[in-house]
Amino acid sequence: MTSVAHYPLDPCRADLGEKIYAGLCSLVPEGTTPSLSAIEIGRLLEQPPDSKMGDYALPCFRFAKDTRKKPSEVAESLASTLATSGWLDKCQTVGAFLNIFTNKEMLAKTTIPNSLSGDWFSLMAKNVSNNQCRVMIEYSQPNTHKEFHVGHGRNVCLGNALVRLFRYCGYNVLAANYYGDDGAHIARILRYVKAHKLVAPKEHRGEWLGQIYVKAGQEFSAATDEEKQKITAQISEVHRDIETKHGETFKLWENTRQWSLDDFSEIYKWLDVNFDILFYESELTEESQATVSEYLKKGTFIEDQGAIGVDLKPYKLGFCILRKSDGNTLYATKDLALAKRKFENYKIDRSIYVVADEQNHHFRQVFKVLELMGFAQAKLCYHLSYGMVVLPEGKMSSRDGTSVTFNSLKSLMLIRLGEILKKYEHDWQPAEIAETAQRLCDGAIKYGMISTDPSKEIVFNLEDWLSFEGNSGPYLMYSYTRTKSILRKASEQGFKASSDKPELLTEASEHDLLRYIYDINTVVAVACEHYKPSSVAIHLFYMCKSFNRFYADVSVLKADSDDLRSARLALIQSFANALSTGLSLLGIVAPERM
Ligand code: ARG
Numbered sequence: 092m093t094s095v096a097h098y099p100l101d102p103c104r105a106d107l108g109e110k111i112y113a114g115l116c117s118l119v120p121e122g123t124t125p126s127l128s129a130i131e132i133g134r135l136l137e138q139p140p141d142s143k144m145g146d147y148a149l150p151c152f153r154f155a156k157d158t159r160k161k162p163s164e165v166a167e168s169l170a171s172t173l174a175t176s177g178w179l180d181k182c183q184t185v186g187a188f189l190n191i192f193t194n195k196e197m198l199a200k201t202t203i204p205n206s207l208s209g210d211w212f213s214l215m216a217k218n219v220s221n222n223q224c225r226v227m228i229e230y231s232q233p234n235t236h237k238e239f240h241v242g243h244g245r246n247v248c249l250g251n252a253l254v255r256l257f258r259y260c261g262y263n264v265l266a267a268n269y270y271g272d273d274g275a276h277i278a279r280i281l282r283y284v285k286a287h288k289l290v291a292p293k294e295h296r297g298e299w300l301g302q303i304y305v306k307a308g309q310e311f312s313a314a315t316d317e318e319k320q321k322i323t324a325q326i327s328e329v330h331r332d333i334e335t336k337h338g339e340t341f342k343l344w345e346n347t348r349q350w351s352l353d354d355f356s357e358i359y360k361w362l363d364v365n366f367d368i369l370f371y372e373s374e375l376t377e378e379s380q381a382t383v384s385e386y387l388k389k390g391t392f393i394e395d396q397g398a399i400g401v402d403l404k405p406y407k408l409g410f411c412i413l414r415k416s417d418g419n420t421l422y423a424t425k426d427l428a429l430a431k432r433k434f435e436n437y438k439i440d441r442s443i444y445v446v447a448d449e450q451n452h453h454f455r456q457v458f459k460v461l462e463l464m465g466f467a468q469a470k471l472c473y474h475l476s477y478g479m480v481v482l483p484e485g486k487m488s489s490r491d492g493t494s495v496t497f498n499s500l501k502s503l504m505l506i507r508l509g510e511i512l513k514k515y516e517h518d519w520q521p522a523e524i525a526e527t528a529q530r531l532c533d534g535a536i537k538y539g540m541i542s543t544d545p546s547k548e549i550v551f552n553l554e555d556w557l558s559f560e561g562n563s564g565p566y567l568m569y570s571y572t573r574t575k576s577i578l579r580k581a582s583e584q585g586f587k588a589s590s591d592k593p594e595l596l597t598e599a600s601e602h603d604l605l606r607y608i609y610d611i612n613t614v615v616a617v618a619c620e621h622y623k624p625s626s627v628a629i630h631l632f633y634m635c636k637s638f639n640r641f642y643a644d645v646s647v648l649k650a651d652s653d654d655l656r657s658a659r660l661a662l663i664q665s666f667a668n669a670l671s672t673g674l675s676l677l678g679i680v681a682p683e684r685m
Pocket residue numbers: 229232233234269270271426429444446
């Protein structure tokens with residue numbers, strides 16, 4: 092997958108990149124130039140582990156070859172030659188690292204007015220090259236007739252955040268869903284319903300179907316070989332009736348499918364998640380059958396023991412079956428048709444699939460088959476793979492009924508939040524308590540699902556997710572309400588934020604907080620480039636810690652002078668703006684008080 096269009100550098104990194112580039116020019120042998128450009132060098136700047144070590148650290152290993160010096164010598168030479176002007180205040184070296192201290196006044200004067208006005212947070216959306224890039228992000232994709240479990244919850248939260256991140260960076264984004272309303276699992280469920288003449292309850296009918304899946308699985312496991320054969324034949328028949336839109340079975344499929352879709356819509360509404368395009372597996376049957384026929388004729392697909400597929404053994408990907416011997420297509424077949432439809436009907440430049448890592452092999456196969464079919468856009472497809480959500484006790488599985496549904500997770504959290512918010516019973520209206528509980532629950536779930544690196548599994552822990560002190564959604568939301576209460580108090584006393592003298596913000600804790608606010612755009616751009624909304628979440632967490640340190644360190648309402656008080660209030664307001672912007676990228680809206 093080609094890398095994302097390059098994000099523009101913020102003014103500080105741009106200035107530092109140019110200065111370092113000029114410094115390197117005088118270190119490389121005559122007649123040669125450094126192999127990295129000023130912009131690339133600006134991107135190399137890292138955040139040192141401790142703010143005492145400066146604002147940025149430049150690892151100098153990459154320059155050893157160009158300069159024919161040891162990395163530590165490069166760092167030393169740069170430290171003694173770089174011009175301390177503009178954004179650069181001071182340099183120090185630690186081994187092969189050049190540590191850079193930026194000009195405090197420049198930082199405050201750039202950050203405060205721009206974040207107060209909000210301009211800082213709309214800057215990235217104006218990136219012209221991203222504006223021209225159409226990205227489709229497909230996420231959620233639950234299967235009808237099955238439960239929507241917490242794993243689907245991770246997908247929705249991650250996908251929604253990714254959509255928001257890409258939009259923030261100016262991409263032209265299409266959010267897509269792809270419902271699994273076809274396939275063997277549905278045939279299995281509907282066969283069971285028919286065979287046992289089951290009648291659905293009046294409510295939660297989608298969930299009821301999900302439970303049948305478990306029962307059908309148990310029945311099959313307990314069956315004799317002969318019964319298994321019979322069941323399998325019946326499943327194939329039901330599957331064919333659905334695909335060919337035939338008789339009573341097709342009607343049953345239509346009705347039951349709607350029950351699930353209604354359940355899903357309710358969840359999306361609760362999470363405030365929206366899609367621009369809805370795809371359905373069932374709509375792709377004809378196209379996928381046609382694809383199989385076309386490429387069988389062309390010789391790209393071959394017949395093997397009655398089935399049709401592609402031999403991917405040369406790529407260590409096994410044999411990919413695309414039409415079974417019973418004539419039905421498979422999940423992978425539909426993905427070939429879907430990929431083509433996405434690029435051809437929507438003229439996209441990039442196609443992202445947010446899907447659990449259980450399907451890594453599936454996507455490797457699908458992308459490879461597309462490539463062998465001569466589909467040039469195959470290389471523009473990217474599978475954002477994410478790990479499972481597990482309970483402290485271990486893995487969940489919908490087949491054996493140990494999965495936790497998203498709705499039950501939500502109810503569990505709302506009950507706990509009800510207990511936590513009980514203390515406001517006498518001061519707040521019931522509607523405000525309910526609204527606050529809802530926002531905290533939503534934010535706790537979203538933050539919990541997003542803040543872990545997508546590639547890692549999440550071990551769900553209710554108390555951690557709801558903690559007001561740790562690395563959690565409620566902690567971030569609480570930090571936001573804290574700014575609101577300080578600003579309310581200030582205005583009651585007639586004090587106002589002002590961006591007139593940001594240069595008064597010279598305390599270490601003020602500078603530290605300014606850095607986090609300033610860096611938000613670069614963090615989001617890099618998060619987009621690496622498909623990692625988790626890095627935005629973590630940045631916000633550290634920014635909140637920095638804010639709480641600042642507020643413990645300095646006096647705001649009792650500051651030494653009016654100017655200083657106004658500047659600190661401006662810093663608090665800037666932080667609040669940065670935080671609510673950042674939270675909105677994760678799909679979170681904080682309550683106004685707590
Ligand atoms: N509905 C599928 C499942 O639950 C996920 C679909 C992922 N997207 C795709 N284009 N294959 O397993």
